[in-house]
Amino acid sequence: MIRKMILGTATAAFAAAVAFAQGGEKDPWWNPDEGRVFPAQLDYRNANGTLRLLLDDGPMETKDHPFFTAIGPNGRACVTCHQPADAMSLSAASAARQWQRHGAADPLFAASDGSNCPTLPQGERASHSLLIDHGLIRIARPWPPKNVTPDFTIEVVRDPSTCNLDPKYGLKSAGMVSVFRRPRPVANFKYIEAMGFAYDPKAGMPLPVDPDTGKPVSGNLMADGRVPTLEAQMRDAAGAHLGFLENLDKRDIARILDFERRIYAAQQIDAVGGPLDGDGSMGGTKTLQVSQAGRLGSDGGIPVWSEFEAWEKMPEAVKAKLSPEVRAFRESVARGARVFRDKTFLITDTAGINSPIGFGNPVRNSCVFCHNMSYMGMDVAPGQVDLGTTNQPFADPAPHLPLFRITCKGPPHPHYGRTILTSDPGFALTTGKCADVGRITLQSLRGMSARAPFFSNGSAKDIRGVIDYYERRYNIGYTEQEKRDLENLMRAL
Template sequence: MKRSRSLVGLLSAFAWGGLSGCTSSGQPEPELTSQAQAVSGKHLFQEALPGTNGRSCATCHVMDEDTALRPQNVAARLALNPEDPLFHRIDSDDPAAPVPTYEHLKKGLVRVVLPLPANMDVIDVQGQVITPPDRRISVWRGVPSIADTALTGPYLSDGRATTLQAQAHAALRDHSQGGDVGPHVLDRIADFERGVFTSGRARFVAALAGQGVPLAQIPVPEDFMALTPQEQRGRDVYAVACSACHGGATTTHITRPEVHAFFFSSLQPDGNVRYTPVPGQGPVRVQVPHPNDGFLPVGFSFFSYMGQLGLFPTYNASVALPRYRFRFYTDGMRQHPVTELPPLPVTASGEPLDLNPALDANGAPIAGPSLAPQWFTTDPGRALITGDPLDFESFDMPSLRGIARTAPYFHDNSFETLEQVVDVYSQFTLPLNPTINLPPVHPPQAPGAPPEALSPTQKADLLSFLQRL
């Protein structure tokens, strides 16, 4: 009965707007933590700790900008004060350069250095092992907002931090170059982060989840929003086009396993996708279910790959991203190879940068997990955490609440605007997954572009809803 009364009270408060929660402006949330904990955690989040390089959490998670790092903020800070702690050599374009430059930071990107799993090596195009002696590699990634972290986990785009305390500790060590931090400090920072929300709707869900209400039983608060007619139509488009991967009360929960499973392919030893001949259908890609996993290889590392080659106008195309290939082994002794990713391209024309794969004797495409010829990856994603080739270029499904305020988008800021994101989904992501049932039936919106899954009106309606979400 206690839970029932609390649920009724929370629903009533939400309906009348009483659950304002803590917004990403960083105001304390007394219902989740005590006032003293909130004040202490906010102070620790904003102030550099002793023994660091002068950076605090808020150096990159900017308090008055939804705790993200916007490119405009970086440019303004660099012009105002090049000595700002943000501009430390560890995130310069070349830390060894006599005069550091910060073009990556101007794109909102920070350098992330990660250890290779024991069962992985870095290889070149000849297949020679070129793993660094310290077995660490770096990638460039955007800075996610901390808002709504009470509803998410594991944390970061590759899920390498299982708790907020672990995430804060790693950030203080790697980005602030500090030493070990006591658990009471990490607990206070985590308490503060749990109280930062994009909206009262997110606070409502977190309150119920915190009381032990199963996610499946928590009402989706967006279903009760007062919306304009266009926003209502956008919510309907969202339900069809987005909710399979971003659905549920948290807007992070993958609600349709068949959509998730579609993205994972069985791989051959050379890294190419395995196909099987099916009478009457021809070659059919062999899928590998990857259950109990909230990460997806939806293809946005491939867009960054094309941007690096000048084949697609990504936002991060003007800065040099890493170019990696990997060999996966059965175990940490690295004696028995499993596969190499991405596989060396075999193109239809024989031209190295042709994006059309050659076909094998059965008519199946000769291509890796991206389903297109690819010479390198700019970021292997979750595979760097698990050592599993199925996780190659997989990333977390982020919450879409507050998304209109946290541009640019995706793990490496490959798209600058929300309009571009919707365009790319309509052109390349939704039509390629038949389980979503949104075929490309609408005419291209630009010369040379592919047909789209969403009409211009549907895209405008969806954007209107996402602006409110």
């Protein structure tokens, strides 16, 4: 019965998408310069239910607001790649829909990073396949990094994007490495900027420092840690993704910061389980808005996902009022939260955990070892971790992505040896250290139902793909029931 309801919901979601495209319902896509009012509460349907965004002190006029205005020459605004309906990220489904509507004329597909390479014929779908099919934006990183002497060499083994071997933009010709990554969500920054540690426990090093204030920062912003603050991220994005010829001024930065620090996003209603803040649960967006940021469940704070405990302990009188489908879903979410916290497994050969300072190799722990922040499921500890999603032999096959050969010039990598094959060196493109190859900054688990695919390179096409990857990578031994419970938990976040 539950499976029928889920299938029916997916069909309804597809029909809703068709209605959007045909103008039967207000279009969820935000174009630059529309001048809409951003309300205090904004809901969007998706295949698993309804996403909700809350804006503190809203509503807000977006006319002439720098987050929503195409200031640069390529017609993009920040909102182009951080769509409200996609939990302030960008889903592959939204990218595909925009291509179907407008083709290369849509600013989303700007040649600089919305195509596989700027020198490809921009009117052809194949030139934008990584964005359309996988939701990936091209990130061009200088090699070697500025003011860094790397301890490894990098060479191109495979280049389906053509950009790493391109005579104008390539590694040898321009000193640029092109990798392809998912846009990170711009929401819930009360948590992302929270200071959970006074140092980086993954590397045994001091926290990065804001060059403008001299104060330490959380280090949980960019996938490769290349900038330490939201202000620096804005400047980086303004040039790399928006094509700005001049830096954002201080007033523009202040207005964008104000918006980004006031917006919250989470799944609010499940298509099967109903309201996620019902019957005693503290799920949904409001919890994020009012709770204390950055508390570490395993350190005496509120255990991660404990907001769903009420569903595990529902009184019989409450259960009797629910349909069997709703009751089964809510009990499944509560079990999934317990599996997430309590089921331990051996974590092996993972830089940022087993090395460099090391918690032991292997070390036994559960998902909350790295996804420990209350209400968010991101890592309170700053720094990057190599889950193997981009490095062989752990990465899933990705023939659509470039493949690089990394050769350590000094000591070999502690887990891969002297030679590494990777689709994205990650943090190593910032530090120049072979030991950092494949390390990526972890991110929030909120709003997952709205922003597939997952992992930095989009290698998990859906929530079940995330669970299956961890199962393969660490031989966890989940039962099929545990996998379903974890999937239901993540779709409810």
